[in-house]
Amino acid sequence: xxxxxVTPEYMSWGGVGSYVMQLARNLPSEFEVHILCxxxxxxxxxxxxxxxxxTLGTARDTFMYNNQFQVALWRSFRELNDAxxxxxxxxxxxxxxxxxxxxxGNEVPSVTTVHSTIGSQRMGTKASxxxxxxxxxxxxxxxxxxxxxxxxxxxxxxxxxSLIFVSEYIRDWCVRTFGVECPNQVIHNGIDTTMFGPxxxxxxxxxxxxxxxxxxxxLFSGRMVALxxxxxxxxxxxxxxxxxxxxxxFAGNGSQEQWRSxxxxxxLDSSRCxxxxxxxxxxxxxxYPLASAFILPSYSESFPMTILEAMAxxxxxxxxxxxxxxxxxxxxxxxxxxxxxxxxxxAEAITSVLSDHRFARSLCIRARDRVxxxxxxxVMAQRTAEVYRRTAEEYA
Numbered sequence: 001x002x003x004x005x006v007t008p009e010y011m012s013w014g015g016v017g018s019y020v021m022q023l024a025r026n027l028p029s030e031f032e033v034h035i036l037c038x039x040x041x042x043x044x045x046x047x048x049x050x051x052x053x054x055t056l057g058t059a060r061d062t063f064m065y066n067n068q069f070q071v072a073l074w075r076s077f078r079e080l081n082d083a084x085x086x087x088x089x090x091x092x093x094x095x096x097x098x099x100x101x102x103x104x105g106n107e108v109p110s111v112t113t114v115h116s117t118i119g120s121q122r123m124g125t126k127a128s129x130x131x132x133x134x135x136x137x138x139x140x141x142x143x144x145x146x147x148x149x150x151x152x153x154x155x156x157x158x159x160x161x162s163l164i165f166v167s168e169y170i171r172d173w174c175v176r177t178f179g180v181e182c183p184n185q186v187i188h189n190g191i192d193t194t195m196f197g198p199x200x201x202x203x204x205x206x207x208x209x210x211x212x213x214x215x216x217x218x219l220f221s222g223r224m225v226a227l228x229x230x231x232x233x234x235x236x237x238x239x240x241x242x243x244x245x246x247x248x249x250f251a252g253n254g255s256q257e258q259w260r261s262x263x264x265x266x267x268l269d270s271s272r273c274x275x276x277x278x279x280x281x282x283x284x285x286x287x288y289p290l291a292s293a294f295i296l297p298s299y300s301e302s303f304p305m306t307i308l309e310a311m312a313x314x315x316x317x318x319x320x321x322x323x324x325x326x327x328x329x330x331x332x333x334x335x336x337x338x339x340x341x342x343x344x345x346x347a348e349a350i351t352s353v354l355s356d357h358r359f360a361r362s363l364c365i366r367a368r369d370r371v372x373x374x375x376x377x378x379v380m381a382q383r384t385a386e387v388y389r390r391t392a393e394e395y396a
Contacts, residue, residue, distance in 0.1 A: 001392060002032050004077075004086040004108070006097045008069040010037035010053075014223060014253075015189075015305045016092045016115055018281060019166075022191055024051045026381035031388070034084055036076070038069055054080060066095055074100035081108060087392050094118055099152065102159035109395035111387055113164040113187075116302045118153045120173055120323070122146060124227030124300025127341060136225045136254050154178060162391045164384065167303040167324025183394075185387070188327070189303050190380030193372050196312040199289045207286040214247050214274070216354050219291035219315070221284065221306050222298075224254030229297030229320060231262060235343035236297070236350065237273065238266050244354050251276040251287060288313035292360070293353045299340045301325050308375050311335065311367035316360045318349045328375070334367040 005024060009017035017037075024033045032050055039055040047053055056072040057065075080086075089110040091098040094117050098110065125139045132140055142149060157174065163184035165171035174180050205212050218237070222228050233248065240246045248268075250259065256275045263273045279287060288294065294310035296319040303324040310317050311328075317335035319325050331337040336353070338345040353360045 001030060001087045001388060002034065002084050003027075003088045003090055003388060004034045004036055004080070004084075005090045006036045006073055007092050008038050008066050008095060008097060010035055016095060018191075018305045019113070019115070019189060020092070021281070022189075022377040023381055023384060025192070026190075026377040028382070028385050031385065034080070034086065036073060036080065038065065052084075066097070070097055070100055073097060074104070077101060077106070088388055090388075093156070094121060094153070096152065096156050099156050102156060109161055109391050111162045111164060111384075111391055112160045113166065114170055114174060114302075115166050116170065116300075117173060117177070118142065118146070118149045119177060120170065120300050120302065121227065124298065124322075125225075127299035128226035128229075128231060129341075130226045130231070134226075134258055136223075139225050139227070161395075162387060164387060167327050169324040169327065170302040183391075187380060187383045187387070188375055189305055189308060190375050190377040191305060191308045191312060191371065192377045193312045193368075196285050196288065196309045197368075198314040199286060201289065204286040204290050207283050208276075208290060210274070210276070211249065211290055214249075214290075215292075216244060216246050217291040218246050218248045218293045218295055218350055218354075219251065219287065219310075220248070220295050220297075221251045221279070221287070221310075222296065222304070224250065224252045224256055224259060227299050229299055229340065230259050232297040232341055232343050232346060233295055234259065234263050234266055234268065234273070236346040237268055239344060239347035240351055244351065245272075246350060246354060247272045247274065249274045249276060249291070251279045251284075253278045284309060285313065288315045291315050293318055293350055295346065295350065296320065296325075297338070297340065297346055298322060298325075303327065307335075308371055311364075312371045314364045314368055316353045316363045317367065318346065318353065329367065329370065333363075334370050335363055 005020050007016055007020050034052045036054050039058050056076050086108050089108050091112045093114045157178045165186045166189050168186055171186055237248050288310050294315045294317050298320050301323040307317055307328055320340040321337035322340050329335040336349040338349050
């Protein structure tokens with residue numbers, strides 16, 4: 001079966017790109033995957049025996065590049081389909097990358113994975129409390145164009161023939177909001193637990209020499225946008241006992257300047273508040289093991305890959321109890337869950353992990369076992385393959 005996976009991001013800035021890569025690499029051998037994407041420029045995209053890469057332009061982590069990809073896909077798809085005879089198109093929402101194919105007509109059946117929605121993202125951005133002018137450009141454009149995007153999203157969801165939801169939370173959201181009636185099921189995200197796992201620290205420092213000698217690293221990894229709770233993280237750092245010497249490290253795409261400015265305003269020492277900027281996906285397995293704790297203080301999430309990656313890497317996780325996050329881990333068993341927008345609670349959770357190594361170790365052991373048994377890329381790919389076969393049979 002020939003499957004066209006469409007996504008602006010691939011091995012680049014977001015969770016959807018990670019999802020597509022993990023899925024493509026772990027599908028059964030009967031599937032030949034063609035990834036239709038943008039070239040992020042971070043790493044040369046290369047074909048493998050079963051995964052073919054088709055770049056439809058160059059990528060930037062901006063609102064407009066996603067729209068340009070929608071047009072590029074519409075213009076290129078017919079020619080690609082004539083060449084490879086796709087049996088299925090697999091797209092991802094909330095990007096709506098194939099919206100023109102769905103609305104204007106396409107004879108190839110489709111499966112759409114819903115990672116988030118315009119509404120759930122808006123909820124997280126609004127919860128940040130930041131004024132419009134201080135939002136990252138993609139968040140700002142989403143807020144400004146909200147009526148148009150919401151209308152487009154409703155149309156898009158009605159045109160979907162088969163849906164995969166990454167969490168029970170996001171399925172419930174879509175059922176309430178859109179009245180989803182097409183075939184659908186929840187398939188939780190999964191990761192490669194051989195790629196992400198405990199590693200020798202000297203090997204990790206070879207990839208991140210800047211972090212040599214930095215102890216008690218509290219790591220955030222994700223897009224540097226308001227809904228990820230970066231403001232809460234910075235406020236929490238100020239509340240942690242200086243004797244713990246907690247060093248916060250932020251890794252991710254997006255503008256860092258407003259967060260640097262906020263850190264300075266809060267009086268945080270720049271040597272203990274490190275902004276790495278974008279980190280290639282292939283280097284992330286060497287970053288997580290350097291951290292004493294991983295934090296994701298988001299205001300809205302569906303089923304974040306970064307939590308799975310940190311858990312698999314043997315790094316204690318502290319995350320906001322929002323969206324699908326409680327589906328990933330049980331509080332005080334696989335990690336710590338804290339209320340969103342409560343820096344004091346986040347600071348206390350970080351303190352408990354940094355000051356009690358036995359407790360932190362117990363979290364890590366149970367967390368890695370949970371990812372290996374429930375959230376592996378192999379399990380995700382096998383369940384997705386079943387959806388592919390069923391969808392193709394229905395349209396045969």
